[in-house]
Amino acid sequence: MAGSRVAVVTGANQGIGFATVKELCRTFDGSVYLTSRNENLGRTAVEELEKLGLRPKYHQLDIDDESSVLRLRDYLKATYGGLDILVNNAAMLILAKDEDSRELFAENTRSVVQTNFFNTFRVCNILFPLLRPHARVVNLSSSMGHISQIEGQSEAATTLRATFSSPDLSYEELLKLMNDFLDAVKRGDHADYGWPRKNWVSYIASKIAVSAMTRIQQRDFDVDPREDIIINHVHPGYVNTKMASFKGVLTIEQGAAAPSWLAMLPPNDVTNPKGAYVWHDKTIVDWVKGPLPAEY
């Protein structure tokens, strides 16, 4: 097995991650790992795909648990000697309610940003050393992760947008931005720093950070001795999943189309999308200038 190709999808027991595994099982020439934090749910999902004649493999992965990420890394290293596709799909959403106390709002915001951004960043830092030349990485962002979600022309919002979208943004600056955001939410004054007040702010902040992170990661890959590693961030559409309270307009297969396509970008000669923000219809949207397509 060492040297044979391998793909990993995080948070794949349901929703877009599950459909991405399904698509990769059909298109990727190698082992495809359906991972989940809950092993029973993951194994049930694998059985569902087996009934379709597909052969996904399974490994437990809770991105909130560093030891779980390290176990997956060690397993991949020992079994395959590397990694060819990583789809960072796992995420959560807690919508704030107007009646939430400041403490509850701050606690929920911390949870969302921790899982969606900080822990995805940690997955990358642990698994990226395994990436082989021509590897493809896909980070699930959102329409909520577009920089224009920091709205308005106030000085604070303008500065915040400019800081996030600087082509020279460093990981250290990004981590500081997100820690400052969490501190501001705790104090109750995050709007003074340009962040939207609305109930989605924790998810918006977490996904803007995922998108900003992706841009830095591609910059790093551009000078990596391993050739032709490409990472993109994607809005999968408004998809009919648990996260969307099963109100989304796209099926999970439609939601998995752009992530799977990005995971399967052919080796060499791809100049775009590369570090790009990709819409569910596979068009590239300018993350800094927009505009966002009307159809979410």
Ligand code: NAP
């Ligand atoms: P979903 O159906 O709720 O699935 C989310 C998956 O992530 C579940 O398998 C969940 O596991 C897993 N997960 C959550 N926390 C995890 C952790 N700590 N470790 C490992 N797995 C974890 O959501 P979805 O709609 O498919 O979302 C997939 C991605 O698309 C997310 O990144 C989301 O932000 C993004 N997205 C979705 C939409 C949409 O309209 N649905 C729009 C834009 C972006 P459990 O089953 O155990 O909870």
